[in-house]
Amino acid sequence: MEDEAKEEREHVTVVVLGDLGRSPRMNYHALSLSKEGFEVNLIGFSGTKPQIEILSDEHITLTYMRPAPEFLSIFPKLLSYILKVLWQAVVLFFTLVTCPCSEKLLLQNPPGVPAMPVCWFYCFITRTKFYVDWHNYGYTILALSVRPNHPLVSIYRWTERIFGKLAHGGLCVTKAMKVDLEKNWGIRKITVLYDRPAARFTPLTMEEKHDFLMKLSNTYNCFSSSSPDKNVFTERYADGRVSECEDRPALLISSTSWTEDEDFSILFHALEDYERVRTEFPEHYPHLIVAVTGKGPMKAYYTSLIAEQHWVHVEVITPWMSAEDYPKLLASADLGVCLHYSSSGLDLPMKVVDMFGCGIPVVAIEYQALPELVHHNENGLIFKTKEELANLLQDWFRGFPKETEIKETYYDFYKSIEEFRKLKWHPCWTCNALPLFKDEIICKKSLTTQ
Structure with missing residues (x-):
């Protein structure tokens, strides 16, 4: 009976090309999706232990990917980076195709390379709706460790721009980012969802x-x-x-x-x-x-x-x-x-x-x-x-x-x-993010005020 109940719930895949335990916003997405009746597959790398609410939720499945081998770091920096990206692309794709099919996929960006093209391609061949949660721009982070005019920075930027436009929609963390995505990237189907503290972040007696x-x-x-x-x-x-x-x-x-x-x-x-x-x-x-x-x-x-x-x-x-x-x-x-x-x-x-x-x-x-x-x-x-x-x-x-x-x-x-x-996370999420996953939901009052 329990397995049948899970099958009746719509499935959503949440992807983080990073340590799941250090990705609190994506954890909060998974918890809210579960609370609203979805079966969630949370994909990422192991490392930091995820919060107890994630581990104890029967409707959230954690799927860990194999990290890139340590020996890749012995190569020159540029070659090591390329090999790591190729490894992550292959591992992420095969992780997605071996997991249960879902109707929608939400990807954290950054990191967007190789996650954005891999997730878009998977969604394209499986007819899954592809959404991006924009936390920042990956190319600006990359520019901190290499020169801003490095070819890799340009490639990263164009990757984010192309596959961001191909997504069915998405979320971002500030009004300033929404304006920038619309004005400079031509990405318009974006909703602002501010971060809110989880329930455990509260004053003490x-x-x-x-x-x-x-x-x-x-x-x-x-x-x-x-x-x-x-x-x-x-x-x-x-x-x-x-x-x-x-x-x-x-x-x-x-x-x-x-x-x-x-x-x-x-x-x-x-x-x-x-x-x-x-x-x-x-x-x-x-x-x-x-x-x-x-x-x-x-x-x-x-x-x-x-x-x-x-x-x-x-x-x-x-x-x-x-x-x-x-x-x-x-x-x-x-x-x-x-x-x-x-x-x-x-x-x-x-x-x-x-x-x-x-x-x-x-x-x-x-x-x-x-x-x-x-x-x-x-x-x-x-x-x-x-x-x-x-x-x-x-x-x-x-x-x-x-x-x-x-x-x-x-x-x-x-x-x-x-x-x-x-103003708590879940009411804000229900207003701003849930419509991506349930089209019939209409929010009567905007909850984007900080």
Whole structure:
């Protein structure tokens, strides 16, 4: 009976040419499709463990592809890239043809090469409707690692443009990207679907925060205290009451992929300057603990650079958090920093969405589409230079943790963030994405407002 029920549900394939566990938006698509009565096959590479909701959903099937062999990296860079693309094309195509047939396919872009031509060809021969979810442009990301006028960048751009136009429709993450796709690419069947935080990205009670920080104190000495049931941030008293420590440090959080489109040197300079002013004016500034989460190619370089500084008043940890603990770390922080500088200027950082979901304000580096998410002096602060970031951090934490004049100025930030949190992913998805999969659905009210 269970198998028959699954057969009655319309099938949708969701494709990510990347680590499924590090593709939250596509995970959210799969969960919403399942919730709306679809049978979902989620295809991608293994690596990070997907969120528990995906693993426990009986209507979502995870199909993992074989990654390119390690020995391909021994070849010259250009040849290695071409061989990897060919490998991925063959593996993706045979994965698609060996999976159950579906009526519709949704592809994450980027990466679009070779995923876009392979998925389009598969959809063409199987008469499957082909949709693209535009997160950014792959050619602009490629241009960060090779020169912008490199032939591969041009080939990538034309691939995205041609097969993007051949798609039956799609979604994108900002209004700016929708305008660009229409004006410069001639792709018009696009709907804006803003990212929203998952349910687990939510503020913590003081008791929940204390329990989590006590857990971290077992791993990181900078969180620990010599007293029982106490860490440097919070303390539980004999009567069960939990409160913040009066002399507690500040906790700054930054999530990064440690890649070229996030210049960590900007934050490094700001922390260096914070160390200086804390040394000069210890009574005005708190000790600062900085948690920088994520994995990426430049992590080892910057962690070694930080270790060489021997800072006294600034401590930096670089944890890799589980999907369950990462939201708790965000919700325990006092302020978030976003260094994401979009390669196209047209996408939005998911990390800021998650931070807002957990109820913390954000300082973020300026680029074209960012004001669609971060509204300066309303729910966060926008900076342009490393000097501006240094000044913003010093302004924010001056007098911390006691209430100060500048902190009172920012009180409305929390009200704006609470308004943002009221608009959840699934209602937005139902309004903007579900019509792609169920043509008879008509949304009475647009839910694209950030």
